[in-house]
Amino acid sequence: MKCAVVGGTGWQGAGIATRIAKAGHTAVIGSRDPDRARRLSAKLPAHVGLDPARFEGTGNVEAARAGAVVFVTVPITAHRETLELIRPHVEGKLVIDVTAPVNPKNHLENLWPKEGSATEEAQAILGDDVEVVGAFKSVSATMLLNHTMPPNSDILICGDDLQAKHRATLLIREMGFTAYDTGKADAGRTIEGLTQTLIFLNYAYHLNQPGIKVVELAHGMKILPDEKLFQ
């Protein structure tokens, strides 16, 4: 299957393209400048040790047209115009929005769209004929590129369409991660905020590419909630 990565010439796009190729699909990297996308698609396979036949580079519109699934990896400041550009070419497709609201000029600030989150903005712009799932918001590009290492992150996803989230979950599994559905598109207001939280943790504690994993209570806990305690 061909998967487009619109705005795929940045770090996160390169990481997503790597994981698409790792999953056995073909990554069609899109850019405003097709030559830039072609250059990256020529260099990236050797850098990450994957088959060059699994990478292509082209313009954003051509990528969106070619992809059966379309990932969007642009800065929040370019989100609206990029979605409006690809809208005619993604009807009936699964769009996985990776965009986080982090201000590209100040990583410690979020620029929240008027719809609430990037996922909600994407769904509002693309309309009901497009299945939008928000995902990969809080996994670092470095983790995505290091496809042979065990993941330090789970993938928190959100979206209004259950079937779309099932499809995204299967694809994310192929890409080497476990997906957790966190709710409808408005859950983007929570999971997209985590990107900035992780950046802050990186700055404040010098943590190397911190990630978020869903964990459960260890077995064998003896002291458990008991209503009788409060009666």
Ligand SMILES: NC(=O)c1ccc[n+]([C@@H]2O[C@H](COP(=O)([O-])OP(=O)(O)OC[C@H]3O[C@@H](n4cnc5c(N)ncnc54)[C@H](OP(=O)(O)O)[C@@H]3O)[C@@H](O)[C@H]2O)c1
């Ligand atoms: N980097 C990470 O570790 C990370 C982690 C989690 C989430 N994210 C999110 O993932 C998204 C991409 O991150 P990134 O680090 O890859 O960003 P980036 O390098 O700043 O941007 C990605 C690509 O977007 C395109 N772009 C930039 N400005 C544009 C504009 N005004 N109009 C249209 N396209 C534009 C550029 O491609 P062309 O110039 O080739 O068109 C650029 O290579 C962001 O929303 C970020 O918050 C990133």
